Amino acid sequence: MPVDAVVVGTGPNGLAAAVTLGRAGLSVELHEAEDTIGGGLRTEAVFDSDIVHDICSAVHPMAEASPFFREFDLASRNVHMLHPAISYANPLDRGAAALAYRDLDSTCELLGEDGPRWRRLMQPLLENSSGIADLILKGQRSLPEDPIAALLMASRLLTYGTRVGISRFTTEPARSLLAGVAAHAVGPLPSIPAAAVAMLLGHLAHGTGWPLPRGGSARIAEAMAQDISAHGGVFHTGHRVTDLRGLRHSAKLVLLDVSPRAFLKMSKGHLSPRYRRSLERYRYGPGAAKVDFLVSEQVPWKNPAVGGAATVHLGGTHKEVFAAETAVSAGVCAREPFVLLVDPSVADPDRAKRGKRPLWAYAHVPNGDDSDPTQLITSRIERYAPGFADTVIAGRGISAAAYERYNPNYVGGDIGGGAMTLRQSVLRPAPRLDPYRTPLPGVYLCSASTPPGPGVHGMSGHLAALSALRHEFGVRTSPALGPCSHTTARLG
Known part of the structure; x- marks a missing residue:
């Protein structure tokens, strides 16, 4: 019919x-x-019938900021978005860590001398958050509805789309926070598209947050x-x-x-x-190579504060993040690639049962790479959480090439x-x-x-x-x- x-x-x-x-x-x-x-x-359910894993996307910064979802209203449909106190974290060597709290004041306080600079970057975006989200998410085919939002973004893209922007911060925690969120663009760094991603996701981390749906x-x-x-x-x-x-x-x-x-x-x-x-x-971008883990306890981070974040960027310093992302975008395997880890039970404790909890992490790799990422990703986590491997009950590696076999839309693993x-x-x-x-x-x-x-x-x-x-x-x-x-x- x-x-x-x-x-x-x-x-x-x-x-x-x-x-x-x-x-x-x-x-x-x-x-x-x-x-x-x-x-x-x-x-x-991947390893245990009582414990579920998100097969691709797990954390949804845009699900509450998007014009579509703002009107669709997930909350009224019994979709409960859960917010960790720390939107994302970036552990560094020797137990140091950069933490992006949902509360901007807490973030700025921990950033020390860079705190005022971080506030000057993020506060105006927060004050015009709906306009910023609409500017980026409404298709870029019409005049901006909010000229203030457009001016704020234009000035930041011209600055943070180059190395000039990152140099405005003097401490590594602030620089790595910005580099880690820019890496979500999955491309060479720095760049104007990555700056747009960093401004959107970065300010949402202090606004509507980086939530996970319960269940x-x-x-x-x-x-x-x-x-x-x-x-x-x-x-x-x-x-x-x-x-x-x-x-x-x-x-x-x-x-x-x-x-x-x-x-x-x-x-x-x-x-x-x-x-x-x-x-x-x-053109298709670099691929994602993922490992689903079933673990016996929370990740044993060197810096326990990292455990308050459901999303963790494992990229090291901003220079390491820039180098790894640029190499992978050129088709070169990075020795220590950028890895994004999600521990959903931090925000949704009911997903951990009987001493078992779901965890997943993916690395950025060259498009079409067919290597099992399990050992690579495990070693990246171990750098900042020694003893992590001892908590692993089961693991399943999915190469970038296998991601395309799972979903042909992910060409070469480009999610x-x-x-x-x-x-x-x-x-x-x-x-x-x-x-x-x-x-x-x-x-x-x-x-x-x-x-x-x-x-x-x-x-x-x-x-x-x-x-x-x-x-x-x-x-x-x-x-x-x-x-x-x-x-x-x-x-x-």
Whole structure:
């Protein structure tokens, strides 16, 4: 039976697109290649039936800052976001550590002489936080709604996109705090795109925080799926779409939460030559190589204060972080790569049971690297937490290449959907005024390979759905997304 819209892929952006279309009154079907929905929002029991691990994304700084999720209102849907007192930590040698408390005053106090400088960097961003989030997450295709936010970001990008910015701090703890959060851009450092990431995530650490959903990331996907089903949406799992022709005949609208490479394969040669060349030239970034651990106790950090953070950056000094990220971006294996560790039980104690607790960490490695990262990541943790290996009950290494086999959207293990170069930060996946609309009639891209890029914010899907509503149905107002909102009259 024909439907108004089909969404391929049920990661956070595919789900956000379906929520938006369903709220606008369209009949929607979703197709997912795996047996469970969620994409990067899956939570599964890996080693023990009582203890769940987040398979990809676990900590969600943008889930409370994103315009989509602000209106969708996860809290009202029984998704409880839990905030550790320390948003993120960066241990250093000899037991030193830099700590980004959610409380800005506490952070500045511990940074000593750099405390006033950190406050001057972050306080104005906090005072204009919604404007900053909207500026970065609303697709960068219109004039800024908040000119003050735009000026604040412009001045910081020009400064902190170069080594001049980091030199404004005189102590290593402050420099490493900034370098660690910039490394979330997964690219050469310093750079303007990394500075944008650092300003967004850095100030959120002192605002809405870096929270984890109680029970795991799948709770976010479940809440979105419940809303989709409540508005008539239908899910088809275990169904990999390889050819768009059948979908285009059965639906007026097709939205694809897939990588440009996957879209090229699905289109079966029907794209215009110019657009096809743009997708073929699209660059993918370094890969993530991950290890899931089951451990018997909390990580034995040299500095016990690090244990108050659910997110820990294992990169060393800012120079070490810059060197490792730049090398990996050039395809060179770093001897001591940047590692991001998440200990969810710090914020969600119920996830630890019977002397067992989940833990995971991933390293940035060259795209497509097929090496088992278990020993590499274990040794990186041991540098700052001697004796960690003795706490490990079980472990499972996933190489960057294996990540792509798990999810073809993670090309070469690139979990961000494409390299965060200056060009691709704005012109992803191709230079077009409307980056979601493709040359195929009624076909739109809505993955992290479209603006605003990686992260659990739902905005790529939401913005693609709004574009489709405008062009295919003449609807120019965004449907209400809140839990008490009613669906508009059926459009199809």
